[in-house]
Amino acid sequence: MSLRYALIALLTGRPMTGYDISKSFSSSVAHVWHAPDSQIYPELNRMERDGLLDAVEVPWGKKGTKKEYHVTDAGLADFRRWMESPLKPQRQRDPAYLKAAYYDFADPEAVREQLRRQQTYWEEHLAMLERTRATLLDRTHPTLAARLTKLDEREAELAVRYKIYAYDGLIARARTELAWIEDGFALVDELHDS
Amino acid sequence: MSLRYALIALLTGRPMTGYDISKSFSSSVAHVWHAPDSQIYPELNRMERDGLLDAVEVPWGKKGTKKEYHVTDAGLADFRRWMESPLKPQRQRDPAYLKAAYYDFADPEAVREQLRRQQTYWEEHLAMLERTRATLLDRTHPTLAARLTKLDEREAELAVRYKIYAYDGLIARARTELAWIEDGFALVDELHDS
DNA sequence: CGGCTCATGTAACCAGTTACATGATTAG
DNA sequence: CTAATCATGTAACTGGTTACATGAGCCG
Secondary structure, eight states: OHHHHHHHHHHTTSOEEHHHHHHHHTTTGGGTBOOOHHHHHHHHHHHHHTTSEEEEEEEETTTEEEEEEEEOHHHHHHHHHHHHSOOOOOOOBOHHHHHHHTGGGSOHHHHHHHHHHHHHHHHHHHHHHHHHHHHHHTTOOHHHHHHHTTSOHHHHHHHHHHHHHHHHHHHHHHHHHHHHHHHHHHHHHHHSOO | OHHHHHHHHHHTTSOEEHHHHHHHHTTTGGGTBOOOHHHHHHHHHHHHHTTSEEEEEEEETTTEEEEEEEEOHHHHHHHHHHHHSOOOOOOOBOHHHHHHHTGGGSOHHHHHHHHHHHHHHHHHHHHHHHHHHHHHHTTOOHHHHHHHTTSOHHHHHHHHHHHHHHHHHHHHHHHHHHHHHHHHHHHHHHHSOO
């Protein structure tokens, strides 16, 4: 269900076509909620059917049209309702930790290789988060910038600060993962001669 | 697919019935990989079919029997192969962060309520992780203890240390979440008069 | 005219969730 | 005898993944 709220969140910035969404998704909401195109288009149709979005046919080229989705009042109300509803506690389900608990079944060199891959992944992820955070701070992030034009300074301040808050959480999480990976290297060295 | 490896991991400790598994699951592997009963039983059947487990019929009461699952050599080999195979990078998908990025759409009091709930959840989760970590350290954790009887001291040391390593990661993560939640309270107070 | 981007999906599958179903055994 | 525990699931559904499918428009 969160996908639909990720989509509404994105569309509060500005109306977009499915294509626009699937492109800008990856550089914004996808940092907290990833989804592939094949899930986005059908969901947009369902949301239109449920009255959360209005699809406006916009001409495209000579004869083509494209659908531009606008959040309806009902959609916004639904979004706010979801925002204020309690989260159900997330189940833990992380293969990295499952593996780590049983690293004694694997070859030490294979463990190091795992750790190196995770390290690379998290370093890149962290760098991306920090870049994005910077564009939020200076308000050049395209999706955010689009939304800010509709807000007064007080509202803009809130929107920006909460987004930065979310990214700060993601950044802290990435750093925690990286510190854990560092500890992993040290542990493998300690346990297997070196 | 990770469920099946969580199950093999658990069964390396000692052979168990589906019922044993579904009970002890929650106090061990479920900390890294949650699964309900309704997913466990069918998966055990599939794993037996695939030759990863042997099901031994054990008498139970006067006429009943129960199935005790043993990991086969093929199962262990498959587990090791999985252990050494690269993880595919996990997609971010966390509703708490999605909401946080858009807290400006919610009432400040509703936001505080959200934060309080998450705080309670993570505090309890953290306490549970720390209790479990302590039982790993003193080797009284039942699943671990069962496995240790089959290992020499050197192997036992590895098994224990890696399990503690995994829990240290989970604990660090929980603390990071709690720190982020604290920052959330401070931010709401700052942004909404107080 | 050829290749990129814009545009919109479908189909088959797999994993996980929720709710329900049923019966035997054992402890008090 | 009754309640708790042991035992084992099925069914319907939701959400997410992977792979594929197709065509119009735009730029050089």
